[in-house]
Each structure stands twice: as C-alpha cells, then as structure tokens.
Amino acid sequence: MILRATTSQTVGPYFQIGLARFCVDDLTAPGVPGERIEIEGRVLDGDGEPIPDAVIEIWQADAEGRYPPEPDAQEADGDVSNRNRNQSEKLAFRGYGRIPTGSDGTFHFKTIKPGRVSAPDGTRQAPHINISVFMRGLLRRLVTRIYFPDDEANAEDFALKLVEPARRETLIAKQSVKEAGLLEWNVVMQEPNETVFFDV
Amino acid sequence: MAEFHGYRRPHHGTQPDHLHRPYVSSIKRAPSKPLVQLPHTLSEVTGPSFDSSMIDVKACDLTKQQKGEPVGERIIVSGRVVDEDSRPVRHTLIEVWQANAAGRYRHAIDQHNAPLDPNFEGSGHALTDEQGQFRFISIRPGAYPWRNHYNAWRPAHIHFSVFGPAFATRLITQMYFPGDALLPFDPIFNCVADESARNRLISVFDWDTTICEHALGYKFDIVLSGRHSTPWENK
Numbered sequence: 001m002i003l004r005a006t007t008s009q010t011v012g013p014y015f016q017i018g019l020a021r022f023c024v025d026d027l028t029a030p031g032v033p034g035e036r037i038e039i040e041g042r043v044l045d046g047d048g049e050p051i052p053d054a055v056i057e058i059w060q061a062d063a064e065g066r067y068p069p070e071p072d073a074q075e076a077d078g079d080v081s082n083r084n085r086n087q088s089e090k091l092a093f094r095g096y097g098r099i100p101t102g103s104d105g106t107f108h109f110k111t112i113k114p115g116r117v118s119a120p121d122g123t124r125q126a127p128h129i130n131i132s133v134f135m136r137g138l139l140r141r142l143v144t145r146i147y148f149p150d151d152e153a154n155a156e157d158f159a160l161k162l163v164e165p166a167r168r169e170t171l172i173a174k175q176s177v178k179e180a181g182l183l184e185w186n187v188v189m190q191e192p193n194e195t196v197f198f199d200v
Numbered sequence: 201m202a203e204f205h206g207y208r209r210p211h212h213g214t215q216p217d218h219l220h221r222p223y224v225s226s227i228k229r230a231p232s233k234p235l236v237q238l239p240h241t242l243s244e245v246t247g248p249s250f251d252s253s254m255i256d257v258k259a260c261d262l263t264k265q266q267k268g269e270p271v272g273e274r275i276i277v278s279g280r281v282v283d284e285d286s287r288p289v290r291h292t293l294i295e296v297w298q299a300n301a302a303g304r305y306r307h308a309i310d311q312h313n314a315p316l317d318p319n320f321e322g323s324g325h326a327l328t329d330e331q332g333q334f335r336f337i338s339i340r341p342g343a344y345p346w347r348n349h350y351n352a353w354r355p356a357h358i359h360f361s362v363f364g365p366a367f368a369t370r371l372i373t374q375m376y377f378p379g380d381a382l383l384p385f386d387p388i389f390n391c392v393a394d395e396s397a398r399n400r401l402i403s404v405f406d407w408d409t410t411i412c413e414h415a416l417g418y419k420f421d422i423v424l425s426g427r428h429s430t431p432w433e434n435k
Contacts, residue, residue, distance in 0.1 A: 003284045003423045004211050007397045009374040009388060010223075011359065014305040018297025018323045018359055022250070046228035059248055059367045067246040070365070096248035117242045130243050130367055137225030139216035139391050141370060143238075162236050190232045199209075199235035200244050200368050
C-alpha cells in the first residue's frame with residue numbers, strides 16, 4: 001500500500017522555541033577550504049513590509065561541489081581510513097544552516113562559496129545555495145536558491161534555465177552597497193520583484 | 201555521473217496551497233506567481249544530517265527540563281517516521297514545540313493572558329531509531345486564542361519538524377488530538393480539501409503506550425515523500 005505524505009502545516013509565530021537549538025548562522029570552520037562569503041538580506045511580504053517571524057534554512061555543497069555525506073553512507077563504507085576521513089570532513093563542513101529573521105526582517109549568514117554539482121542533463125550546475133523558507137502565515141515550505149553574481153556558469157545552469165529570463169535575477173545575489181565582499185539577497189514573497197520559488 | 205532516484209510529488213489535495221484565505225496571514229505571504237517545477241537534482245536528493253553527538257538524550261522528555269514537574273495532563277507521544285513506501289526513516293532529527301497546559305507559549309511575543317509554567321519550556325528533540333521510531337514525554341498542550349477572526353481559538357497541537365533523508369523531504373507539521381471540538385473551526389487544520397489527509401494530522405489515543413497511573417499514550421506517524429522506483433521519473 002502506498003501511504004500519503006503527511007500534510008504540511010505552518011511553523012506559526014513561536015517556532016523559535018522549538019527550532020533555536022539547531023540554528024546555525026556560520027557554516028565556516030577553521031580548516032574548511034573555500035572562499036569565505038557573507039550574505040545578508042530581508043524577507044518582505046506583499047506590502048513590502050519586513051517579516052520578523054520567518055526562518056530560512058540552508059543546504060549547500062562544499063567548495064569542491066560535494067554534498068556532505070549521510071552517516072549511513074559512511075557506515076556502509078568498509079574502508080576505515082576512508083570513513084575517518086569522511087567523518088572529519090563532515091565535522092568540518094556540514095552544509096547546513098538555519099537563520100531566523102530579526103525584528104526588522106533581516107537575516108545574515110557566513111559560509112563558503114559552494115562548488116558546482118552535477119545536473120540531471122549531464123552538465124554541471126552553477127554554484128548555488130539551496131534555501132527553505134518557513135514563516136507564520138506560510139502553510140507549506142517554499143524552496144528557492146541563491147546564485148552568485150558574475151558567475152559565467154549561471155548562463156548554462158540547469159535550474160536557472162527553467163526560469164523566465166526576466167525573473168532570474170531574483171535568484172542571484174548582488175554585491176552589497178554596504179561593504180566590499182558582502183552579498184545581498186532578499187526573499188520577496190509577492191510581485192513586483194517576487195522571488196522565484198521552486199516546486200521540488 | 202551517479203544514478204539516483206528523485207522523490208515523488210505530493211498526491212493531489214494532500215498538501216496546502218500557499219494561499220488559503222481563511223488563514224488571513226497567508227494573504228500577504230503566499231507567492232502570487234506559480235512555482236517553477238524543478239526536476240530533482242543532486243541538490244534536492246541530498247540533505248542535512250544530524251548524528252547522536254549533536255543530540256541531548258534528555259530532550260525527548262519535556263517534563264524533566266526544570267526542577268519541578270510541569271502542570272498538566274502527562275502524555276507520551278510516540279510513532280514512526282516512514283516514507284510513502286512504509287520504509288523507516290532512520291536517524292532523522294525531529295524537533296517539537298508546544299504551548300503549556302494553559303495554552304501559553306514560552307515566547308516573548310505570546311501575550312495570551314494565561315500563566316506561564318516555570319517547569320515547562322515546551323521544546324524537545326530526538327533522532328528516530330533504526331525502525332524510524334520516536335517517543336516524547338510531555339504534557340497535553342492547551343488551546344489558545346489568536347486574532348485570525350473574531351473569537352478564534354487554535355485547537356491543542358504540537359509542532360513537529362522533520363528533515364528526512366533529503367532536502368526534498370523536509371517537513372514541518374502539527375499534530376492534533378482526537379475529539380478536539382475546535383478542529384472543525386481551525387483554518388490551519390482545514391487547509392487541505394482531502395479529509396483523510398486532515399485526519400492523519402490527528403493523533404490516535406493508544407492503550408498500548410499508555411502507562412498505568414502515569415501518562416496517556418498518543419500515536420502519531422509521520423509520512424515523508426517516497427522515492428521514485430525509476431530514475432528521473434519526475435522529469
């Protein structure tokens with residue numbers, strides 16, 4: 001018998017109680033190779049008002065374009081030296097982050113620029129960070145991606161090519177006017193300038 | 201290139217639309233444009249993992265987080281996390297949060313005029329075991345008012361957050377209690393048309409996990425998206 005997936009429900013206004021323990025806003029760690037980056041932005045509602053009760057989650061590859069392995073995958077690996085290496089890598093870079101928005105709707109995190117991962121059509125995807133968005137008022141998670149400015153790989157990216165050209169820029173972070181090296185990327189819930197959300 | 205299998209899309213009517221007008225907060229927060237269908241790539245079929253070193257083993261008992269016992273009806277909520285093919289979802293992180301017995305959350309913005317309980321934090325976490333099973337000890341949360349419409353009350357519920365094996369399987373939901381008179385009036389519970397889908401959000405009272413002279417048992421199973429049996433079927 002095929003079961004049906006459980007219905008999604010909103011995180012509601014009080015998710016900080018339950019989700020605080022596994023919040024991570026700095027994915028870097030000493031010894032993790034890769035270009036350090038910082039991204040900040042805001043989550044904005046249909047009136048352009050900041051959303052103070054949203055939380056975003058991050059999933060991304062390492063600088064070499066490898067996703068951190070599952071523990072099961074390591075245990076299945078009989079080579080002890082390989083397992084040890086995998087475990088130390090996992091401790092160093094987990095690819096996971098979770099950042100609630102502040103009272104002004106802002107979020108900020110530090111990570112490394114991910115490498116390119118494979119796409120189903122045999123190409124390699126442009127560097128990107130996978131984002132889940134949850135908030136009060138949202139009954140079901142939204143999924144989007146952050147791409148990087150001036151990356152030639154964006155032009156041939158598997159997911160970006162699915163998006164109408166005029167909307168692609170909502171997925172690409174911009175250099176912040178505040179300081180060099182800081183990237184800005186916003187989550188805009190409704191038009192105009194509505195962020196592209198993916199159905200996954 | 202490694203071959204892998206994508207995850208199934210939800211069955212019609214079992215997942216809420218983002219815009220659900222009776223839930224007023226969705227009106228300014230639901231996307232206005234259609235979502236872009238994304239065939240699953242390596243990015244969606246992999247996902248974060250959490251191992252036992254990150255877990256506080258005492259965090260599955262919400263009644264033992266302070267010096268004293270919290271006020272309220274003690275409950276044991278247990279169940280399994282499985283996929284749509286009934287395969288156990290092993291070692292996945294579950295996070296829970298809830299109001300206290302009086303219907304008050306320990307959160308700065310909850311101003312409901314009901315007492316906080318100094319012995320109740322209202323949050324817990326655990327990893328599922330080899331069979332996908334979990335077990336939390338808590339107290340039954342109270343109903344509480346909210347401002348969605350005149351005289352609006354949320355039925356008693358516990359929030360559940362589950363990762364599953366992949367970015368594509370991430371789920372946050374709410375568990376309700378059988379026989380709650382508020383359920384027919386709650387726009388969040390009633391966000392999907394499929395009645396059987398709604399009913400799966402309601403836990404089941406269970407004698408087998410009820411402990412004599414100690415706590416009432418409720419069962420709540422969580423089902424995550426299953427995998428396609430052939431690669432790229434979801435394209």
